[in-house]
Amino acid sequence: MTQAQTAHIDPHLIPTLEEVSDPEIPVLTVLDLGVIREAVEQNGLIKIKLTPTYSGCPAMDVIGDDLTAAFAKQGKKVEVDLVLAPAWSTDWISEKGLRKMEEYGIARPLKESADKEALLGNKKLVKCTNCGSTNTHLVSQFGSTACKALFQCDDCQEPFDYFKCLK
């Protein structure tokens, strides 16, 4: 399911929400990432339900502050609630978001079973973001942030991040 199918977002809030991006992957807006579970305006107060990608993701505090600041520019007050259920999944990243992520140099999450094979080093499935080759290998299961693993391309030698599948 995509974010649009499951999250309730007042359409008039979308332009402002699109101004707020993930501080660690700045090309992705919070809508691309699928972390906004609800955004509604009631009696002048904007209520936003935010779900973390990972439990300890430090970006969540920053995103909360950025949302407050973005609406404050319009003189609007925001109340941000952190919700844990249902747990965020990489399936909630929009197709547009996945494309932007790849252009930015982060390989998109594979489907669950393929992801497992790739991270166990059983199969070469992750595509190099530099040359497109799948002749790549896992360097580390943990990358620069909790959501990523580190890969290297065996054709062009480029090291790159892979966004791990989370379901």
Added chain:
Amino acid sequence: MNNKDLYNYILGIADNSLILGQRLGELCGHGPTLETDIAGTNISLDLIGQTRSYYQYAAKIQGEGKSEDDIAFLRLERDYKNVLLVEQPNTHFGYVMGRQYLFDVYHLLLMQGLANSADETLAAIAKKGIKEVSYHKRFSGDWVKRLGDGTEESNEKMQEAIDDLWTYTDELFDLTESDEKMISEGIGVDASAFKNQYYDEVTALLKEANLQVPEGKYFIRGGKKGVHSEHMGYLLADLQYMQRTYPNMEW
């Protein structure tokens, strides 16, 4: 429902994550390679993140206007309910991975049970945690295998770590009074029920890793009751330093 028991039950789970997260955090910048360093801090971050969710909920249940930070930083040693296993020091990398693996297998089984808790908040934290903990277990299990099945020296060191840490595993399955009350209400998970499953899984991996399964029947316990090892005071001194020195400081 008795709030005191629920509060104690939550802390019993959360303190394990906090203390192990703190232990792993100590390695930040000191890992044997860049990749393992980053992995350790990533796992630490997941654990501290889970801890925050638990403590926020515990603070609400307690209803005394305290914050997650009060619970993390302003308790005395005897009030921490973590098992002895997670407070054991980072003696060498084999210990770090051995401790992690012995805890991860337990942690995942516990989270899988907690995901079905009658308490919605705990179930939600667990469902999120399962994804993270599965990943931790894959990482630590891989390292136990790699070191156990590696060189003569790495096998020896890994074996030493497993032999020492093994004595702390039995405590994982002890039930406190609060645990028993919460189990009877469908909120808590009966860890004693998956004890055999735990040892079967760990034993299979140790054999695969070319390691001996310790046969000793002497186990050390006490953490769940607040009776900690000599290492705990030093760990807390580090953890609580800022709040003790500058009370109520924020950043």
